[in-house]
Amino acid sequence: xxxxxxxxxxxxxxxxxxxxxxxxxxxxxxxxxxxxxxxxxxxxxxxxxxxxxxxxxxxxxxxxxxxxxxxxxxxxxxxxxxxxxxxxxxxxxxxxxxxxxxxxxxxxxxxxxxxxxxxxxxxxxxxxxxxxxxxxxxxxxxxxxxxxxxxxxxxxxxxxxxxxxxxxxxxxxxxxxxxxxxxxxxxxxxxxxxxxxxxxxxxxxxxxxxxxxxxxxxxxxxxxxxxxxxxxxxxxxxxxxxxxxxxxxxxxxxxxxxxxxxxxxxxxxxxxxxxxxxxxxxxxxxxxxxxxxxxxxxxxxxxxxxxxxxxxxxxxxxxxxxxxxxxxxxxxxxxxxxxxxxxxxxxxxxxxxxxxxxxxxxxxxxxxxxxxxxxxxxxxxxxxxxxxxxxxxxxxxxxxxxxxxxxxxxxxxxxxxxxxxxxxxxxxxxxxxxxxxxxxxxxxxxxxxxxxxxxxxxxxxxxxxxx
Numbered sequence: 058x059x060x061x062x063x064x065x066x067x068x069x070x071x072x073x074x075x076x077x078x079x080x081x082x083x084x085x086x087x088x089x090x091x092x093x094x095x096x097x098x099x100x101x102x103x104x105x106x107x108x109x110x111x112x113x114x115x116x117x118x119x120x121x122x123x124x125x126x127x128x129x130x131x132x133x134x135x136x137x138x139x140x141x142x143x144x145x146x147x148x149x150x151x152x153x154x155x156x157x158x159x160x161x162x163x164x165x166x167x168x169x170x171x172x173x174x175x176x177x178x179x180x181x182x183x184x185x186x187x188x189x190x191x192x193x194x195x196x197x198x199x200x201x202x203x204x205x206x207x208x209x210x211x212x213x214x215x216x217x218x219x220x221x222x223x224x225x226x227x228x229x230x231x232x233x234x235x236x237x238x239x240x241x242x243x244x245x246x247x248x249x250x251x252x253x254x255x256x257x258x259x260x261x262x263x264x265x266x267x268x269x270x271x272x273x274x275x276x277x278x279x280x281x282x283x284x285x286x287x288x289x290x291x292x293x294x295x296x297x298x299x300x301x302x303x304x305x306x307x308x309x310x311x312x313x314x315x316x317x318x319x320x321x322x323x324x325x326x327x328x329x330x331x332x333x334x335x336x337x338x339x340x341x342x343x344x345x346x347x348x349x350x351x352x353x354x355x356x357x358x359x360x361x362x363x364x365x366x367x368x369x370x371x372x373x374x375x376x377x378x379x380x381x382x383x384x385x386x387x388x389x390x391x392x393x394x395x396x397x398x399x400x401x402x403x404x405x406x407x408x409x410x411x412x413x414x415x416x417x418x419x420x421x422x423x424x425x426x427x428x429x430x431x432x433x434x435x436x437x438x439x440x441x442x443x444x445x446x447x448x449x450x451x452x453x454x455x456x457x458x459x460x461x462x463x464x465x466x467x468x469x470x471x472x473x474x475x476x477x478x479x480x481x482x483x484x485x486x487x488x489x490x491x492x493x494x495x496x497x498x499x500x501x502x503x504x505x506x507x508x509x510x511x512x513x514x515x516x517x518x519x520x521x522x523x524x
Contacts, residue, residue: 130349131360132173133367135166136342137334143416144326144436145174146367148304150374151415152260155325155408156283156305158268158316165330167308171264174306176364178219179372181260185213189256189299190220198300220261222254222303224279226270233275234282237293250297255279255288258303268307269316279305280323322401325408326436370419378418383410383425384493394434398442405441409433427496 132142144157159167184191187203193214196204224233235253242249255263265271265279282288288301305324309316321327334342349356388410395405413433417425 128353128357129172130169130345131176131357131364132170133363134345134349134356134360135170135173136345137332137338138166138170138330140332140436141170141328141330143432144328145170145306146177146371146419147326147412147415147436148306149174149177149371150378150419151411152304153286153302154304154411154415155323155404156307158307158309158321158324158327159330160309160311160316160327161330162310162312167330168266170330171262171306171308172221175219175221175262177368177371178262179368179375180216181219182214182216183260185215188250188252189259189301190217190261191300192260200297200299220258220303221264222258222261223264223266224254224271226267226272228254228275230275230278233278234288235290235297237295248293248295250290250295252299253288255282255301255303256299259299259301261303263303263305265305265307267309267313268320269309269311269314273317276317276320280320284323322404322441325412327440328436373421374415374418377421377423378415380423381414381417381425382423383414383417386493387413387425387430387495390430390495391433391438394438395441398438399444400438400441401443405438409437412437425494427494431496 132145135142141157141159148154148157159170161167181190182193184193184199184203184207186206187199191199191203193212196207199207231253233253233255235256236251238249238251241251263283268276271279282301283303283305286300286302288299290297307324316327345356388406391409391413392406395403395409398405410433413425413429416429416432417423420429422429
């Protein structure tokens, strides 16, 4: 319409002046002017849209499930998968535990459980103006620029949801670690750092889907930074270091390729979601998934109370974790289990100690017990053992014992009551004299064979389904 209007105006000028050449010149100038107007207007619209997007991105850095328009099934609503859910809760209590990897075929609830843990993490308090979610209670981790800013302007904090950052498969090194912001550097006349995903994920969850397909170089960089707890960027005259301590959760499908051994060794817990389900369990899974798809808000409301209880349990466990104590005999027990399972290196017992303490705090205790030790062996050491047979067999149910005579039952009941009283007295005396409780039997025998049939079957299924 604008071009037609200009051509019409040029035509009227041509009729008035009766000069065709002059009309052509005027028409050409008007068309050029119109094009310039459209071009400038387009630049203005693009610039305005870019500024609006930048402002919006600054408000919502990282992943916020409330703004994605999609809800995920609560972790408490997942059927079965008790070992993985326990491992995720231990990671929520101690984010420095070493990470969790979930293997499984398609449709085994891997990503649902990983995202469901995000709702159980408590919000975090951060220093305003920090690009890496700096903790106001830990100024030793602040970089020099943030420390100078706080000293000059005072400490200002805000509360935000714990970040959930997903690493895409095609990510570059610059986007992961951070790089120089060229536009900002030109505008400000100095080198400006553009944070990467590792900075955004600090004190939250870093999620990697299909970790077995991640580029080798990116995977090595990622695990190196997480092991050190610090991300150091040295490039183009820029030298930046900031803390990076997220909880790593990764998933992969063994049908698409196995996970490299050196990656598995550097992650604390590697579990499989391909657990055998009974017919009733599979029916419950279908009903739960269908109901969540049809009535999402109703399911979320029903699970809100259990989710809030789990969230409160995680918050309290984080406070109790500072006071949890583990004895020397208990550490020796974990080391002995690692040796019997013939695990490679010393990472197995190191991760197992953290898992035992986190499990102790999750259950509201301040001293590690034999239950915590066995759970740490099951989740950390057993999947790393190298002596487990590869052919899983379903453990047969034990036959029921024959019922004894009634007179014998009464005598046995009296004897059991007397024994229970004696054992209670002995347990009280043992707790006073020997606080370091360890299991009476090892999970592995001297030759590295798993003694408990249920644990053996669990270990065999983990080994088989990890690819």
